[in-house]
Amino acid sequence: MEVVSRAEAAGLLAAAYASRRPVEPLSETYDGMTLEDSYEIQLLQIRSRLAAGARIKGHKVGLTSLAMQRQMGVGQPDYGHLLDDMFHPEHQPIRTSDYLQPRVEPEIAFVLKRPLRGPGVTVAEAAAAVDFVIPALELIDSRIRDWKIGILDTIADNASSGGVVLGSRPTPLHQVDLRLSGCTLHRCGELVATGAGGAVLGSPLNSLVWLANTVGARGVVLESGHVILPGSVTAAVAVRPGDSFTATFAGLGSVTACFAKENS
Numbered sequence: 001m002e003v004v005s006r007a008e009a010a011g012l013l014a015a016a017y018a019s020r021r022p023v024e025p026l027s028e029t030y031d032g033m034t035l036e037d038s039y040e041i042q043l044l045q046i047r048s049r050l051a052a053g054a055r056i057k058g059h060k061v062g063l064t065s066l067a068m069q070r071q072m073g074v075g076q077p078d079y080g081h082l083l084d085d086m087f088h089p090e091h092q093p094i095r096t097s098d099y100l101q102p103r104v105e106p107e108i109a110f111v112l113k114r115p116l117r118g119p120g121v122t123v124a125e126a127a128a129a130v131d132f133v134i135p136a137l138e139l140i141d142s143r144i145r146d147w148k149i150g151i152l153d154t155i156a157d158n159a160s161s162g163g164v165v166l167g168s169r170p171t172p173l174h175q176v177d178l179r180l181s182g183c184t185l186h187r188c189g190e191l192v193a194t195g196a197g198g199a200v201l202g203s204p205l206n207s208l209v210w211l212a213n214t215v216g217a218r219g220v221v222l223e224s225g226h227v228i229l230p231g232s233v234t235a236a237v238a239v240r241p242g243d244s245f246t247a248t249f250a251g252l253g254s255v256t257a258c259f260a261k262e263n264s
Helices: 006-019 035-051 066-072 123-129 151-156 204-216
Strands: 056-062 078-083 103-112 130-140 161-166 182-187 190-196 227-229 244-249 253-258
Touching: 006 035, 006 151, 035 078, 035 151, 056 204, 078 151, 078 161, 078 204, 103 182, 103 204, 103 244, 123 130, 123 204, 130 227, 130 244, 130 253, 161 227, 161 253
Parallel strands: 056 227
Antiparallel strands: 056 078, 103 130, 103 227, 130 161, 182 190, 182 244, 244 253
């Protein structure tokens, strides 16, 4: 194994993103890789994309369920960045060829009306900063071959971020109990997963607090108008060309993501 080179690792992931050809797990390539290495590798890629004209439009939190944390052998979530070119209009075909090995996750997205500056953010402060919640489908993807990811690999790979589809029905936070909001996920009309908001750290709001305090310790502010994806309420489901997914949340409405047929 090689000694960690953050710039080299960032280059490998960027090349995989551009070529649509996955790479081997970084944790198997580099010796002594740490969480700090992984977040810096993520940031190197984000800075490069910002320099090329991209804009940060929010953040995502991953590994929020206890089952996923146990599977990865970690005791905390991770986070990544959402850029402007990751957002897809609802019902408009998304090309699967733009991704390597995409999967879909239903989430309850937050949209902020005021900045959140951690550390030290409380649940009350986080709730007060939310403008509204909205149903969302996150398109996760991995630049690591066959999804052979550990915590170090997914963090370096921008928390396996791919794309986002937002619904069109904003709901004030006080009108819904996020913990109890049940979700059904249908693929081409067939029920493929169910869940509830409580699967996300007990409540998606806890995920928002964790994110604000974690990035705040790194000097990052969650900005007004930004979208925050707190984590999936179900297991991820693989995407096939021509698929259509609809996530329906109790009290929040639904969101649909459509994928173009092959070669279309």
